[in-house]
Amino acid sequence: MIENPIIEAHNLTVLYGRKPALWNVDFSLPRGKVIGIMGPNGSGKSTLLKAIMGVATPTSGYTKVYDRELDEVREKISYVPQRQDIDWDFPASVWDVVSMGRFQKRGLFKKLTSEDKDIIAESLEKVNMLGYSKRQISQLSGGQQQRVFLARALAQQGDLFLMDEPFAGVDISTEEMIISLLKEMKDAGKTLVIVHHDLHTAQSYFDWLVLLNTRLVAAGPVSEVFNDQVLTDTYGGKLTTISKISQELENKEFPIRHK
Amino acid sequence: MNDFYIIFTASLVAINCALMGSFLVMRKMVMLGDAISHAVLPGIFIAYFLSGSTGSLPILIGAAFSGIIATLIIEWFTKRARLQSDAAIGVSYTLLFAIGIILISKFGQNADLDQQCVLYGEIEYISLWLKPVFGLFELPKQTIILLSVCIILIAAVVWGYKGLFITTFDPNFALSTGIAVGFWHYFLMSGVSLTTVVSFESVGAILVIAFLSGPPAIAYLLVEDFKKMLILACAIGILCSALGYYAAKWLDVSVAGSISTVIGLVFVFVFVAVNLLKSKRDVISA
Numbered sequence: 001m002i003e004n005p006i007i008e009a010h011n012l013t014v015l016y017g018r019k020p021a022l023w024n025v026d027f028s029l030p031r032g033k034v035i036g037i038m039g040p041n042g043s044g045k046s047t048l049l050k051a052i053m054g055v056a057t058p059t060s061g062y063t064k065v066y067d068r069e070l071d072e073v074r075e076k077i078s079y080v081p082q083r084q085d086i087d088w089d090f091p092a093s094v095w096d097v098v099s100m101g102r103f104q105k106r107g108l109f110k111k112l113t114s115e116d117k118d119i120i121a122e123s124l125e126k127v128n129m130l131g132y133s134k135r136q137i138s139q140l141s142g143g144q145q146q147r148v149f150l151a152r153a154l155a156q157q158g159d160l161f162l163m164d165e166p167f168a169g170v171d172i173s174t175e176e177m178i179i180s181l182l183k184e185m186k187d188a189g190k191t192l193v194i195v196h197h198d199l200h201t202a203q204s205y206f207d208w209l210v211l212l213n214t215r216l217v218a219a220g221p222v223s224e225v226f227n228d229q230v231l232t233d234t235y236g237g238k239l240t241t242i243s244k245i246s247q248e249l250e251n252k253e254f255p256i257r258h259k
Numbered sequence: 260m261n262d263f264y265i266i267f268t269a270s271l272v273a274i275n276c277a278l279m280g281s282f283l284v285m286r287k288m289v290m291l292g293d294a295i296s297h298a299v300l301p302g303i304f305i306a307y308f309l310s311g312s313t314g315s316l317p318i319l320i321g322a323a324f325s326g327i328i329a330t331l332i333i334e335w336f337t338k339r340a341r342l343q344s345d346a347a348i349g350v351s352y353t354l355l356f357a358i359g360i361i362l363i364s365k366f367g368q369n370a371d372l373d374q375q376c377v378l379y380g381e382i383e384y385i386s387l388w389l390k391p392v393f394g395l396f397e398l399p400k401q402t403i404i405l406l407s408v409c410i411i412l413i414a415a416v417v418w419g420y421k422g423l424f425i426t427t428f429d430p431n432f433a434l435s436t437g438i439a440v441g442f443w444h445y446f447l448m449s450g451v452s453l454t455t456v457v458s459f460e461s462v463g464a465i466l467v468i469a470f471l472s473g474p475p476a477i478a479y480l481l482v483e484d485f486k487k488m489l490i491l492a493c494a495i496g497i498l499c500s501a502l503g504y505y506a507a508k509w510l511d512v513s514v515a516g517s518i519s520t521v522i523g524l525v526f527v528f529v530f531v532a533v534n535l536l537k538s539k540r541d542v543i544s545a
Contacts, residue, residue, distance in 0.1 A: 017341055053435040071437060079435040086429045090285060091485045100425050104436040108421040136483035156436070 004067075006031045006160060006191050007052060011061035014047050020214055021047040024061070027210060027219040029193065034186055036206035036222075037195045040235050043212045045195040046082060049162045053079050065160065075104060078158035080149050082165050088137050094148050095133040098124055101155025123154035128177065143174030150178065161185065163194045167201075179205065202226060262508075264386045264399055266501050269518060271405040272458040273496025276470030277478075278412050279451045281489050284475040285427050286447075290345065291330065292471045294352035295448065296455035296464050298329030300359025303456065308366065319456060326452025327445065329355055382461050382514050401461045408457045412450055416489070419446060424485060466515040470496055473522035480533050499525055 005028035012025040022044040029035055037045045050056035052063050054070050066073045078101075101123065102116040112120075124130040127147035132140070140148065146166055153161055167175055182192055182205075196202065202209065202222070209225050211217040211234040218225040218233070283289045299322040306321025329351060336347035388400040398406070416423065425433045426443040434440050451471075458467045478491040503518030510517070 050431070054437075055431045055434045074435075074437045077435075079432060081429065081431045081435075085431055087285075090428055091479065091483050091488050092428060093484065096424075096485075097428075100429070100432065103421060103425055103438070108425075108438070109418070138483075152432075 002028045002030050004031065005029055007063065007065050007193065008067075009048075009052075009061065009063045012048075012051060012058055012063060013060045014044070014051050014056050015059040016047075021056075022051065022212075023215050025212070025216045027216055029191075029210070029219075030208060031191050032186065032189055033191060033207040034182055034205065035191070035193045035208040035210065036202055037193065037210045037212065038197065038199070038202060038234070039212035039217070041197075043234075044214050045212055046164050048210075048212065049079070049164050049193070049195060052162060053077065075156075076159045078153035078156040078161045080153045080161065080163040080166060083142070083145050083149060083168065085164075088140070088145060090137060092137055093133065094124070094129060094135050094137060094140070094151075095120065097137060097148050098133075098151045098155050101152040104156060119157065120151075120155050123151040126154055126181065127151045141171065143170040146170050146174060147177070150181070159189070160191045161193065163192065165195050165197065167196060167198065199231070261386050262504070264402065265382055265514065266504050268382060268385055268399065268402045268405060268461055269500035269504065269514070270497040271402065271409050272462050272467070273470050273474065273500050274493045275405065275409050275412055275454045275458060276467060277474045277492035277496045278416050278489060279447070279454050280471035280473075281475040281478070281485070281492050282423055282427055282447055283451065283471060284479060285485070289468075289472045290348050291333065291448075292451050292455065293468045294333065294348045295326045295329055295451050296459060296467045296471075297359075298352045298355035299323075299326045299452060299456050299459075300356050301325055301362060302328075304359055304362045304366075308362075319453070322456035323449060323452045325355070326456065327448060330445070330448045385461060401457075404457050405461070408453055412454065415446070415450060419443070423447060462518075463515045466519050469519040469522045473519075473526055474499065477522075477526050477529050480529050495525065496522075 008028040009025050012022055013020060014022040021042075025044075025048070037048060039045055047056050051058050052065065052070075063070075065077060098120050099112060099116070102112055102120065106112055106116055121130060121133075124133055127150050129144065129147050129151060132144065137145065137148065146169075150163075150166065153163070166178055170178070182194075185192060194206070196205065203226055206222055208220065209222050210219045211225060211230055213234050213236075218230045280289065280292065283292045302321040302323075302325025303318050305325075306317045306319075309321075310317035332351045332355075333344070333347045336342045336351060337344045340347075342350070385399045385401055389397040390400050390403060391397050392403060422438065422443045423446070425438065426440045430440050433443075455464075455467050455471075458470070462470075474492040474496040475488065477495050478488045482488050482491055499521045500518055503521040504514055506512075506521060507514040507517035
């Protein structure tokens with residue numbers, strides 16, 4: 001067991017209809033680490049983040065953050081939903097979206113102060129999007145959309161960041177930018193929990209891994225859990241296909257990225 | 260004066276519907292507005308039957324109540340019975356609307372309510388019921404009600420703008436920050452109920468739906484900012500009301516039908532124009 005965990009899940013089960021999305025999941029996560037949540041499609045990764053944030057309701061079991069009920073510590077948590085969750089054709093500007101990160105602290109009925117505006121601008125600066133603040137969000141590329149979502153989370157100024165697939169469908173420069181941002185945040189003592197699907201980069205990105213396949217397969221430091229046995233248990237037959245493809249590509253000296 | 264009363268009244272309905280409809284369009288819930296506008300019928304009738312008058316307050320309360328009940332039934336069907344939401348909407352509102360029609364056809368003979376009025380309204384005859392306002396000027400009874408609701412809705416949208424905006428744009432994120440997404444849903448639905456109820460007596464259910472969906476959809480094609488979309492949708496609604504009224508007068512047809520048609524035509528025109536401009540711009544920039 002981990003001393004003083006930042007997130008713990010106990011017998012967490014979430015059902016969608018009769019179909020379980022998560023089944024009896026138990027784990028606790030350490031503070032100040034970059035933690036990856038991995039597993040095949042439909043293995044409950046997003047549902048896990050949603051259950052922690054109270055967006056999905058557990059059928060049984062519970063989660064705790066900072067050893068407290070969610071409502072007591074919400075302000076310390078920043079959540080980055082999946083990019084595809086929202087309608088990017090919405091008539092809103094980049095600034096509109098990032099300013100939502102301040103609604104929680106300022107309340108829904110007060111005007112944003114100049115301090116809030118500084119924080120919003122600073123957050124946009126950190127993801128290199130300040131020059132786009134007036135841009136309508138439908139005109140952004142996938143990578144830029146992801147940066148906007150990250151900026152909104154930064155504007156929340158949490159200590160714990162839950163990110164749902166921040167690397168999905170982004171360009172290489174955005175991916176590199178996110179990686180350096182994550183390092184910076186980790187150095188500042190933040191804890192980062194990231195849903196991720198690319199096995200190739202898992203070892204270099206994360207300190208800690210949670211492997212899911214509806215049930216918990218393994219959770220622990222990358223060095224302990226990232227091995228053939230655990231990965232086969234997590235991905236089943238699919239992994240053989242993945243490793244075959246990457247093997248083949250490597251044989252042909254195809255430029256596949258290893259970081 | 261009659262022209263002015265009719266256009267002014269239709270414009271008030273247009274503004275009320277544009278304010279609510281813009282949120283419904285962005286939430287992809289216009290059909291819920293449609294459902295509510297029909298489902299309020301039994302509530303209106305029961306309120307009428309119990310209070311014995313067409314006096315507005317009991318009817319308003321009865322209708323707003325049945326609008327909320329309709330949303331609850333639809334939610335129950337979708338969440339508990341796991342029915343597709345469009346099917347749930349279809350089943351519940353036709354049921355409630357049909358109950359209303361049966362009640363009216365059975366007990367409504369000597370009332371102001373009849374099926375004709377429910378569907379098409381009676382905006383043509385609106386100036387038959389003039390009432391003085393503060394002793395200064397006269398307005399039709401319906402218009403006074405619509406004007407008060409218009410003021411209430413503008414106040415509600417200004418007061419609740421951030422809450423409505425964030426829960427429309429990204430409900431999951433809103434929920435994660437502890438915002439009561441459910442409250443804002445019912446806040447909006449109460450507004451939609453109120454709007455449809457006070458509107459349908461003058462303009463009928465069909466025009467209410469046309470106003471809820473048309474002007475916001477047209478505005479959505481034209482602007483990139485939600486606040487501008489709200490204002491433009493109101494303006495488009497007013498414009499369509501005036502155009503539709505004069506077209507009806509000229510062709511000697513139903514005003515509500517004419518305004519609905521104008522809204523549809525304006526939508527098609529704007530849609531084609533926007534796409535032509537876009538492809539022209541693409542050619543130039545390429």
